[in-house]
Amino acid sequence: MVIGIDLGGMSAKAALLSGTKLEGKSRVVTSADAPAEKTALALAELAVQTAEKAGKSMNDVQAIGIGSPGVIDSANGTVVSWTNFGWRNVPLGALVEKYTGKKTFILNDANAAALGEAKFGAGKNFSDSVLLTLGTGVGSGIILGGKLFEGFRSAGGELGHTVICMDGEQCTCGRRGCFERYASTTALIHLTQEEMRADRESLMWKFAVSPDEADGRTVFLALREGDAAAKRVLDKYIAALGEGVLNVINTFRPQAIILGGGISAEGETLLEPLRRYVRPRMYVSEDYAPIALVCASLGNDAGLYGAAQYAFERL
Numbered sequence: 295m296v297i298g299i300d301l302g303g304m305s306a307k308a309a310l311l312s313g314t315k316l317e318g319k320s321r322v323v324t325s326a327d328a329p330a331e332k333t334a335l336a337l338a339e340l341a342v343q344t345a346e347k348a349g350k351s352m353n354d355v356q357a358i359g360i361g362s363p364g365v366i367d368s369a370n371g372t373v374v375s376w377t378n379f380g381w382r383n384v385p386l387g388a389l390v391e392k393y394t395g396k397k398t399f400i401l402n403d404a405n406a407a408a409l410g411e412a413k414f415g416a417g418k419n420f421s422d423s424v425l426l427t428l429g430t431g432v433g434s435g436i437i438l439g440g441k442l443f444e445g446f447r448s449a450g451g452e453l454g455h456t457v458i459c460m461d462g463e464q465c466t467c468g469r470r471g472c473f474e475r476y477a478s479t480t481a482l483i484h485l486t487q488e489e490m491r492a493d494r495e496s497l498m499w500k501f502a503v504s505p506d507e508a509d510g511r512t513v514f515l516a517l518r519e520g521d522a523a524a525k526r527v528l529d530k531y532i533a534a535l536g537e538g539v540l541n542v543i544n545t546f547r548p549q550a551i552i553l554g555g556g557i558s559a560e561g562e563t564l565l566e567p568l569r570r571y572v573r574p575r576m577y578v579s580e581d582y583a584p585i586a587l588v589c590a591s592l593g594n595d596a597g598l599y600g601a602a603q604y605a606f607e608r609l
Contacts (some may be wrong), residue, residue, distance in 0.1 A: 295350065296609075297341050297396075298602030299360040300403065300594075303378045306337055308344040309595075310355070311602035314414060316595060318348025330384040337386075338393030358390060358398040359605030361406030361597045368448040371400045399605045401444070403597055405451065407590075408435020409442050410600030411552050415592040420549040424542050425590065426453065428482075428555035431466075432474035432538070436546065442604070454478075458537045473541075476534035479510040479557055485527045486513050496523035510557045517563070528567065536571035543585060544577045554590035561589055 298316075299308045306324050309316035322340045324333060337360065345352050364376030371387020390398040401409075408417075408425035417423035421440045427433035432454030436443040445451055454474035455467050462471025475481060487505035490498050497516040502508040513531075516524035539551055557564060569587050573580060592599060 295354050296356055296602045296605045297344055297358045298406075298598040298600070298605070299337055299340065299358065300406065300597035300601060301337070301360055301362045302403075303363070306340060307594075307598060308337075308340045309598045309602070310344055310348040310350065311599065311606070312348070316598055316602075318344045318346070318350070319598075320344045320347055326379045330379075330381055330386070331389055333379075334386060334389035335393055338390050341390070341394055341396070352394060352396065355396055357605040357609050358394060358396050359406070359601035359603070359608075360386065360390065360398065360400050361403040361601040361604075362386065362400055363403050366400055366402045366405075366448050368399065368401045368444060371398060373400065397605075397609065399608045401442070401601065401604050402435075402448065402451075404433035405435040405442055405444060406600035406604060407433070407554060407592075407596040408437055408552075408600065409603050410592055410596035410598065411554070411590050412437040412440075412442075413603050414599045415596060416552045416588045416590050417550055420586070422546070422548040423550040423552055424453070424546060424548045425552045425554055426477075426539070426542070427590075428477065428479050428535075428553060428557055430480050431478050433554075437548075438546070453538070453542060456538070456541055458534065458541065473534075473538040477531070477538050479555060481534065482510055482513065482527070482531050482557065483508055485530055489523050489527045493523040497521035498524055498527075511560075514557075514560050514563055532567045532571050536568055536575070539568065539572055539587070540575055543572070547578065547583055548585065550586040550588055552588055552590050554596065558589040565589065 309319045320343045365374040373384040387398040387400045411417045423437045425435045434453035457471045459471035463475040465472035486508045490505045501515040502512045513524045513527045
């Protein structure tokens with residue numbers, strides 16, 4: 295039995311993975327104001343609470359896996375950099391291990407979600423898959439031959455920061471035209487706001503009283519009522535998302551691309567136009583190497599599954 299922890303900026307969630315089931319789900323508040331060692335102690339206590347909630351003790355637990363935001367040196371269990379918490383070279387694995395006596399492994403949170411989906415979710419029938427999480431940015435995780443690909447010193451797999459538009463919009467990473475600037479939910483909201491300002495007759499105004507109130511669902515709600523402006527927004531968004539997806543396909547040729555994040559709940563409304571855009575543009579046809587475009591299935595549990603699975607594989 296292993297415990298998976300999904301560490302976030304406001305809270306950390308944990309669960310015990312027994313076979314294919316998550317048990318004893320627990321949560322603790324986290325804060326950027328807390329010293330790293332205090333956070334590590336809170337995570338250790340969370341692990342104990344999780345085991346007890348599942349009707350077990352820490353004696354039953356073999357290891358702990360933690361999915362953390364930021365740049366992670368997974369080989370050494372170190373959070374190299376996490377901007378939101380101001381962490382630099384925090385030995386999180388060693389700290390949690392000190393308090394629990396259990397071997398603790400750390401990986402990037404997007405990689406944890408990808409591993410979770412690959413082993414227990416939408417990617418479980420594929421040996422090669424790529425998860426793209428569409429949120430504030432575009433997170434990603436790559437599974438090749440059933441194994442998580444992390445790159446040299448766990449610094450690879452940042453597909454959101456591949457460029458799809460030379461000299462395009464400024465990205466927070468310093469480059470211009472990054473995939474996430476055009477295909478994140480943030481980008482979709484910006485497109486929605488622009489179209490609402492340009493077309494006051496759009497039904498999107500029915501679902502958002504002003505452009506500032508628009509969210510990732512606004513365009514889909516209006517689209518279902520046949521709104522032409524919403525169709526224009528989605529067409530632009532799908533073209534940008536499609537170009538990034540094509541880059542992923544032509545680079546890795548996985549068996550599946552898995553879309554996660556809030557708007558993945560739209561299912562076929564998102565997937566069907568994406569397939570239409572991508573399929574005729576792939577370098578190698580689907581007749582030779584079929585590819586599935588699917589939505590993530592584990593929701594907020596993906597990181598828990600993945601963190602636990604990572605610890606299990608590293609034992």
